[in-house]
Amino acid sequence: MQIKLEELPAPQVYFTMTQTMLPRPIAWLLTENDDAGYNLAPFSYFNAVCSDPPLAIVSIGKQDDGRDKDSIRNIRERHEFVIHIASCDQLAALNQSSATLPPRESEVEASDLELTRVPGFRMPRLADCKIAFFCERHDIQMIGSKKQQSLLFAEIKEIYVADDCAEINPQGRLKIHADKVQPLSRLGASEYASFGEVLSVKRPA
Numbered sequence: 001m002q003i004k005l006e007e008l009p010a011p012q013v014y015f016t017m018t019q020t021m022l023p024r025p026i027a028w029l030l031t032e033n034d035d036a037g038y039n040l041a042p043f044s045y046f047n048a049v050c051s052d053p054p055l056a057i058v059s060i061g062k063q064d065d066g067r068d069k070d071s072i073r074n075i076r077e078r079h080e081f082v083i084h085i086a087s088c089d090q091l092a093a094l095n096q097s098s099a100t101l102p103p104r105e106s107e108v109e110a111s112d113l114e115l116t117r118v119p120g121f122r123m124p125r126l127a128d129c130k131i132a133f134f135c136e137r138h139d140i141q142m143i144g145s146k147k148q149q150s151l152l153f154a155e156i157k158e159i160y161v162a163d164d165c166a167e168i169n170p171q172g173r174l175k176i177h178a179d180k181v182q183p184l185s186r187l188g189a190s191e192y193a194s195f196g197e198v199l200s201v202k203r204p205a
C-alpha cells in the first residue's frame with residue numbers, strides 16, 4: 001500500500017501518521033494553572049531534538065473549538081513545567097488525564113496521582129513516575145496551515161530518575177535500566193505498546 005497524504009483530508013492524515021510513526025514516546029506534561037493548581041495531560045508528538053542546549057519538542061494542537069489547550073496556555077504564562085515518562089502500569093491514569101476539563105480544573109486533583117516537591121525547582125513532579133524532566137520554555141513556534149499547532153521547545157534543566165532504575169556503571173557512566181522504567185508508548189488511535197525486550201548491539205566503527 002502506498003499512501004499519498006496530499007490526497008487525504010486532514011483527519012485521515014492525522015490517523016495515517018499516528019498509526020505509522022511507531023511507537024511514540026509520551027510526554028506526560030504537568031503545568032501550573034493561574035490559581036496555583038496543576039494541569040496534567042499526555043502528548044505523543046514528543047521527542048528529544050538537541051543536547052546542546054538540551055531540548056525536547058512537544059507539538060500541542062488546539063481544542064476542537066479553536067481555543068488553546070490549557071497546557072500551552074499555562075506554559076506561555078509561566079515558563080516552568082515538568083515532563084514525565086509514564087510507566088505501563090500508569091496507562092489508565094494517563095488516559096484519564098487527557099480528558100478535557102474546564103480551565104483551572106486540575107486533572108491531578110481529579111485523580112489519585114500524588115505530587116512531590118522538587119528541591120530547587122518551583123514545580124512539583126508526579127511522585128510515582130520513574131523519570132521526570134524539569135523544563136523551562138525555550139521557544140514556541142506556530143506550525144500548520146488552517147489549524148495551527150504550537151511547537152514547544154522545552155529546555156531540560158534537570159532530570160529525575162528513580163534510584164531503582166539507575167546506576168553508575170564500572171566505567172563511571174550513568175546507566176538507566178529501561179526494563180525497570182517500563183515506559184509506556186503510543187501507537188495509533190487508542191492503542192498503546194508496553195515495553196518489550198531490550199536489544200543491544202555495538203555500533204560499527
Ligand SMILES: Cc1cc2nc3c(=O)[nH]c(=O)nc-3n(C[C@H](O)[C@H](O)[C@H](O)COP(=O)(O)O)c2cc1C
Pocket residue numbers: 026039040041042043044045046059060061062068069070071072094095097098099100101186
Ligand atoms: C496518549 C495521548 C497522546 C496525545 N498526544 C497529543 C499531542 O501530541 N498533541 C496534542 O495536541 N494532543 C495530544 N493528545 C490530546 C491531549 O492530551 C488532550 O487534548 C488534552 O485534553 C489536553 O489537555 P489540556 O487542555 O489540559 O492541555 C494526546 C492524548 C493522548 C491520550
